[in-house]
Amino acid sequence: MLLLLPAVVLLVAFTYYPTVATIIDSFFSTPRGRRPARFVGLANYETMLADPVFRKAIVNNMIYAAVIIPCSMGLALAMALLVNARIAGRGFVRLAYFTPTVLPMIAVANIWMFFYAPDYGLIDQVLGHFGRGGNNWLGNPDTALWAIIVITVWKCAGFFMIFYLAALQQIPPSLLEAAEMEGATYWQQLRRVILPLLMPTTLFISVNAVIEAFRLVDHIIAMTRGGPDNSTQLLLHYIYQVAFGFWDTAYAATLSVVLLAILALIALVQFGYADRRIFYR
Amino acid sequence: MSVDRRSATTRLAINVVAWALALLWVLPLLYAVWTAIHPPLYAARFDLFAPLTLDNFVRVWNAAPFDRYFLNTIGLVVFVVIAQFVVCTMAAYAFAVYPFRGSEWLFMLFLIQLMVMPEVLLVRNYSTIASLGVMDTMLAIALPYLASAFGIFLFRQAFKSVPKELDEAARMEGAGPIQVLLRVYVPLARPTYLAYGLVMVAYHWNNFLWPLIVTNSVSTRPITVGLGIFSTVEQGIDWPTITAATLVSIGPLLVAFLLFQRQFVQSFMRSGIR
Amino acid sequence: VDLTFYYPVQVGGPLTQVIDGYVAEFEKQNPDINVDAIYSGNYTDTTTRALAATRSGNPPAVAVLLATDIFTLIEEDVITPIDTFISTDEDKAWLAGFMPAYLASAQIDGHLWAAPFQRSTAVMYYNKEAFKAAGLDAEQPPRTWDELVEVGKALTVKDASGNVTQWGLGIPGSSNAAHWLFGALVAQNGGQLSDETGTRTFFDDPKVVEALQFWIDLSEKHAVHPTGILEWGTTPSDFMEGRLAMAWHTTGNLSNIRKNATFEFGVAAYPGNPNPASVLGGGNLYIFKDASEEQKAAAFKFVQFMTSAELLADWGIQTGYVAPRDDSWETEALKAYVKEVPQADVARRQIADSKPEISTFESARVTQVLNDALQAALTGRSTPQEALSAAQAEAERILSAYRN
Amino acid sequence: MSRLSVRSLVKTWDETRAVDGVSFATEAREFVALLGPSGCGKSTTLRLIAGLEAATEGSVEIDGLDVTNLPPASRRISMVFQSYALFPHLNVADNILFGLSVRGVKRAEQKQRLDRIVPLLGLSSLLDRRPSQLSGGQQQRVALGRALIAEAPVCLLDEPLSNLDAKLRAEMRNEIRSLQQRLGLTMLFVTHDQTEAMSMADRVVLLRDGKVEQFATPSDLYTKPNSVFVAQFIGTPPMNILDATLLGPAWDRLPKNTLVGVRPEHIRFADRGIAATVVSMEYFGADSVVSCRIADKPVLVRVPGQPGFAGGETVHLSWPQEAQHLFDQHSGKRRDPIPDQRLAPALEFVQP
Amino acid sequence: MSRLSVRSLVKTWDETRAVDGVSFATEAREFVALLGPSGCGKSTTLRLIAGLEAATEGSVEIDGLDVTNLPPASRRISMVFQSYALFPHLNVADNILFGLSVRGVKRAEQKQRLDRIVPLLGLSSLLDRRPSQLSGGQQQRVALGRALIAEAPVCLLDEPLSNLDAKLRAEMRNEIRSLQQRLGLTMLFVTHDQTEAMSMADRVVLLRDGKVEQFATPSDLYTKPNSVFVAQFIGTPPMNILDATLLGPAWDRLPKNTLVGVRPEHIRFADRGIAATVVSMEYFGADSVVSCRIADKPVLVRVPGQPGFAGGETVHLSWPQEAQHLFDQHSGKRRDPIPDQRLAPALEFVQP
C-alpha cells in the first residue's frame, strides 16, 4: 500500500532498526574507546539478575504502574464527565485540567519541589496548621515514590481526560435519553451505557497509561535521580542512568530489552483480550 | 446539548467538585504566577500585599533571544503537526478502510512505536540524523516523530467510527479514495485531529532532550532548550526566574488553548453524528 | 579553522551571552579561527552530547566537562592530553599559573589531560543574625566538628509545640550532592574516598565510616540537622527561608544567596576533625582527540585564552566560580570584587585545604554506589558500616577490571 | 388508568418556535395520535412530555399531578424513539430488558416478561444479535419491545411503525392496540401517517407549525374538518378544495370567499353535473384515482377497480350535498353549520 | 435509456442467505419497485447492484455491460440510502452538490442544477442548515436531492419516502415519477409499502426471504397473485384466505387442499351467502374494515363509509366469482386457470 510507505520508512529508520540494534547490543560488551565490543552471550543478563538496583527498579515500577494506571484513568473519566456536564465556567475548568499536559516537566518538577519542600513548602505549610508539618516528602524513602506518583497522576489525568471527553461527545444523546426513560439512575447510565460505549477509548487510554507508567521519568531526572537510596528508581530512569551516566550502553541495551519485553507483553494482552471484546460502531 | 435535568443540589455538588479539582490542578500554575510576579523574597511566603514586580520577566526575556526561540518553536510545531497529520492520516486510512491480508499484524507492528522510548534510541537516532546530514535543522528535530503510532491509532479509530454509509454514499457520488478521505473522513474526524493536534503541539512545545541534542544554534533551538538555561537545579533553585521563564515559554500555548477550546468544543458538537 | 565548543551552564542567569562575548573576543584576536560555542544543558547532558557526537563522527574540538569525568573520557579514548601542546616558555608559564590543587585532579599517568576552568569548592554559608540571636559570635564560625555540634545546638530553635523551626546545620544528601559533600567530611576526618589512579576506593575505611557516622549523628544524636535527605536544589532556599542556620553548599551559589538573602550572612571555611578540609568541584576544558591537528592546535589556543588570568577572574565574578589561577586573584577586577564581597575570598583561602572529589573509572556508577550507601545509612535503612562495606564490595567489582 | 394533560406547552430554539402553545388532555387508557406534517413539532412535543426537553412555557400533568419539573424516570412514562436509540453494545434481549434490569426486577420475572413480548414482535430468533446486525425494521421492533415491556401507565411512541412493511405494520397496529387495551395504557403515538392515526387512535391531535389544528375523534376529523388544512391532511388522496365561483351559477348563493371541499371518494361520475376533463389515472389495486380538471383546477376522483377512461375525455361530476364542506377562503376555517335553507335549493341538482 | 439486469444474485453472510438467487431485468426508462417484508433482502439486493457489497454469486449488467466487478462510482448509478447517509459536516446545499463538486462540475452549472432541484424538494429555506438541524423527513429529501442531481441513468432508492407524511409522500411520489420520466431514468425503488409500489412502479419485484416471489405489473400482482404470500402482501387489508372446506357444500367440487382467496373490498354484505359473525370495526374515514368470523376463521370486509354493525351481529357474505383466487394449500401457489366449467356451477349462488 502506497499510503503506508512514508510511515513504514520512518518507522523502520527510527524505531525498528534502532530496536533491533538494541537487542543485538545486549549480547555484546560495552565498547569503550580502548576496548571494542565483544560477544558475551548472556553475561549482561546475568549481571542484571544479580543487580539489586534493577530488582528495586522493577518492584518500584510495578507499584508505580499499578497505582498510576487506575488512578489517572479513573480521574480522567471523572473529569471528563464533570466537564461534559453543564457547569459554571466549563471552559476554565477544562483548561485547568489540561494545564499539566502543557507544562514542561523540567519546570514543573521545580514547582513541585517547592510543594514538597519540608516546613515552608506548600503542603507542609498547610499541614503545619494542623500540627502535622515537618515532612520531608522527597527525602524520605517511604514517601518519595508516592510523591512522584502524585505528580505523574496530576500530569497524566488531564491528558487522558481529553480523549474521554471527545468520546463522550460522540455518544448519541438519544441513547442516554432512552436509558433515562427506562429509569436508569445516573450511576446506572454510567455503568451500563456510557462505560461500555467508552470501551474503545478506555482501551486506547489504557495502552497509553501503561506506556506513560513506564516512560514518564522526566521528573525523576529533575527531582530525585532515583533516590533516596533508589526508592524512586524506575526502569527507564535506570536505563537512562546506565546509558548516559555510566556509559554502559550494553547493559542499558539489556535493560531496554527487558523493558520492551514487559511493554510488549502488556500490550499483547491488552489488545488480544480487549480488541476482540470491544466493538467498533 | 441536552438539558440538565438534575436537581439543584446535585448540580451544586458537581460544580463544587469540578471547581475544587480544577483549583487543585492549576495550583502549580498559580504558584508559578505568584512567584513570577513577586520579588524572590516572597517565593515561599504568601502575603497578599507583597509588592508586585515584572523584573523576573524582564530578566528572563533579556537573558536569551526568546523571540527567536519562539519563532523556532512555532515553526517546528507547525511543521511536525502538519507532517504528522499527513503521514498518519495516510497510514490510518489504509488500515481503517482498506484492510488487506496481514494489515492487523502490520498495525500491531506499528504500535510497537508507542512502546519504544525515544530516550532509549537517542544515540542510534543521533547517528542516523548525522549520517543523513541534517544535523542542526528543524528536520532533524522532527524526523523521529513524524510516523506516530499514536496518531495512526487515533485516526484509525476515528475513521472506523465514521458510518459506513457515508463512505458508500461518497463513493456512489463518484468520489475516489483520496476524495473520500479528504471530503468525508477527515472532516468527520475533525475532533480527533483537533485533540491530537493539541496534544502534539503540547508535546513538541515541551520536548527537550532530543532537540537539545540535535540543535546547535540559536536559529534552530526551540524554546525549551532556551528555558533549560534557567531550570538547572545544580546551584539551587531560583524559583522566580524558573517560573517566569516557564510562564514565558508556555504562555502562548495556554492562551492558544484558551482561545481554541471554544472552537474545540463547538466542532465536537457540529460534527456530532446523530 | 572551525572549532566546536560545548559548554554547560550550571548557574542561573544569562551566561550564554557572557560566553558568546568571550568567544567574540577570541575570534577578534584570532581572525582565522571560528568558534561555534554551543550551550548544551547541564554537565550530564553535555557529556552525553559530546560522547554521542564523537561516536557519530563529528566530535567537538573543545568541551567543558566535569573534572571527575576524566577517567571515563580516557577510557572512551576521546581526549588528548593538554601537555602535548606545551612547547614554548610562555605555555609553560601559563601552565604554572594554575593552583596545584586543581591541576592535580587532571593529572593521570603522568599526563595533564585538561585545563581547569570553572572550578568550585564547597563552603559553609551561615546566618549571622541567627548567630547573634543565639548569643554567638557571628565572626567566629565553628572550626572543629565538636564546635560545629555545639554551635548547631545553640542554633536549633523549637516552637512552643516542640516542632523545630530552625535547624542548626544542613548538609544536602540528595543523589546529585551526597558524595561530594561527604568527600569533605571524609577529608576533614583525615580519610579519602579514592586514590589518584581512579581504580581503588576506600569506602569501608574506618575514617570514612566514622565520617558517615558523624553525619548521621548530627540529626540522630545531636538533633541539629533535619532528618532524612536534604535536597541539594532546595538547600539555598532552606537557608534563605531561615530553616537552616548553617548550610553546606557550593561557592557557585554565592551570588544567588547574596542577591536574595534578607539577612546578613557569612561564608566560612569547613571545620576539621582535626584538619579543616573541603572538596573541589566543577569543570575543566578538554580537547578532543578526533579533531584534526589544525583544529587541535587552534583548540589549544582557545583553551589558553579561556584560562587567561583576566578571563577567569571575570568568569569568577560573573558566576561565583573560583578562579583556579593565582594570578587571577591579583587582577584589579577580582581584587575590587573581593573587597566588595569579602565572602568570595573564603573559597580561595580554603583551597589549600581542599581535596579532589571522588574520581574513578566509571565515575558515575561508582558515585552512584556511594550515594546509595550514604542515603541508605542517612535514612536509617542500614548502619554506616554495612552500607559502606557493601558499597566498597560493589566498587571493587566495578573497578577491578581497570587495574592494568 | 392514567390521564395525560398538556397545557400551553411552548418550546423555542433560538428563533424557531417548534412547539407553540399546545394544549390537550387525554382520558385514562386512551390512545391518542399526534399527527402532522414533517417538522410540525410532533417529536418535540413528545420529548417535552417525556421530560427530555425542558419546556419554555406550559405544563405537563399526569393524573392531575404536575410533572413538568420531574425527571423523565419519575414520570412513569415509557418511550420509543424515532431513531430507535438502541444500545449498540447490548444484544436484542439485553436491550429489551434494560429497563427491567436497571430497576432491579428479578431475573425470573424478566425472563417471563421477555418471553411474553418477544413472540409478539417476531424477534424470537434475533435475541442474541447486536443492533448493528439488524435491519431497520427489526431495530424498530426491538425499540418497541423495550418500551412495552416496562408496562408504564403512559407510553409515548415516536413513529414506531414507519420502517415496517405494510403487513407487519398492520399486525403491529393491532398488536400495539391490543397491548394498550390489555395493559390499560394511555398511549401517545406520533405519526405522520394519517391512515395510522385514523385507524388506531381514539382521538387525534393534529399539529401544524407547532399549534394544535384540531383535537378530535377520527370520524370527526374526517367528517367535520376544522379547516382546509385538516381537510386536506386527512384522507388519501386529499380532499378537493374548489373555489365556489368555479362551480357554476348554482353555487352563487354561497357567501363570498367560500371554498367548497369534496372528498375524492364522494364524487361520482354522472350523466349530468359539473363538466370536467380527465387528465390521468393512478391504479391502486382495489381502486383507482382519476385526475380531472374543472376549468384548469385539478380535481381527484376515487373509484373502485380500474375504470376505462381515456385522457382528454370529458366527464360530468356530482356529489351528495352532505358530503360537501365549506371553508372561509381567508382564514381557511370551517363554515358550519351551513344554513340549510339558503343552500339546499342551490345544490339540489347535484343529487342523483 | 439504460437497462438494468440482474442474474442469479446471491449474497450470504455466515449462515444467512440474505439474497438467494435474485434475477430480473428492467426495460430502459422503467420504474421498478423492489417490494417485500422487512428483512427480506431488499436493501442488500440494492447494495449488490450499487456495488457496495460484493456478490457471492451472480452478475449485474447495465445495458448489456457486466458491471459486477466495477467500483460503484464507475457504474453510473446514483443512490438514496435508507439511513440517508448525509454528510453531517456539510450543509444541505453542499450535501446535494457533493457529487457534482467531487466530479469537478463547474460552479455555475452546480448552481443551476441546484436551483432546479431544490424547489422541487421544498428545501429552499434550509440550504444552510446542517443535517443534524433537520427533521427526519427533511433529511430524507436532502438525500433524494443528492441522488437526483447526479442525473445518472440508473437511480437506486432505498425507501426514500418512509419518513414523509402522507401529503408530502404523495407529492414526492408524483415528483419522483415525473423526474424519472423527464430525465429518462431507470429507477429501482425499494419499499416495503405496497401502496407505494403499486401506484408508482411500472413493474414490481416482490421479494421474500431473499427470493423473487413474483415480478409483474401492479395490476397483475393484484389480479393474478402468484401465491398466497403475494396475495396477502398486496392490498390493505390483505386478501382473506379461507379453507374451501369451510365455505359449505357449494365449494366441495374444488380439488382437495385448495385455499380460496377473496379481497376484503370484493366481499359484499348480502341477504344470502355465507353466514358470518361481526367481531369489530376499524374506521379509516373514506371506508371501514369490518372483522367477521366464518366458523372461527377471521374474514375482513372493506366497505365504504362507516356502516352501523354491532359486534356479535350475524351477516351474510358474498363475492363475484371473478374476484375469487384459488391456491394450493401445500405450496401456496396459484391454481390457474380455473377450469370454468367445473367451478361455475358451484359458485353460482354467490352472484348477486
Ligand SMILES: Nc1ncnc2c1ncn2[C@@H]1O[C@H](COP(=O)(O)OP(=O)(O)OP(=O)(O)O)[C@@H](O)[C@H]1O
Ligand atoms: N435541537 C434543535 N435545534 C433547533 N431546531 C430544532 C431542533 N430540533 C428540532 N428543531 C426544529 O423544530 C421543528 C420541529 O421538529 P420536530 O423534530 O419536532 O419535527 P417532527 O414533527 O417530529 O418532524 P418529523 O416527522 O420529520 O420527524 C423543525 O423545524 C426542526 O427543524
Ligand SMILES: Nc1ncnc2c1ncn2[C@@H]1O[C@H](COP(=O)(O)OP(=O)(O)OP(=O)(O)O)[C@@H](O)[C@H]1O
Ligand atoms: N452486515 C450484515 N451481517 C449479517 N446479516 C446481515 C447484515 N446486513 C443485513 N443482514 C441480514 O440480512 C437480511 C436482509 O437484510 P436487508 O437489510 O437487506 O433487509 P431489508 O429487506 O432491507 O429490510 P428492511 O425493510 O427492514 O430495511 C436480514 O435478515 C438482516 O438481518
Ligand SMILES: [Mg+2]
Ligand atoms: Mg420527529
Ligand SMILES: [Mg+2]
Ligand atoms: Mg432495508
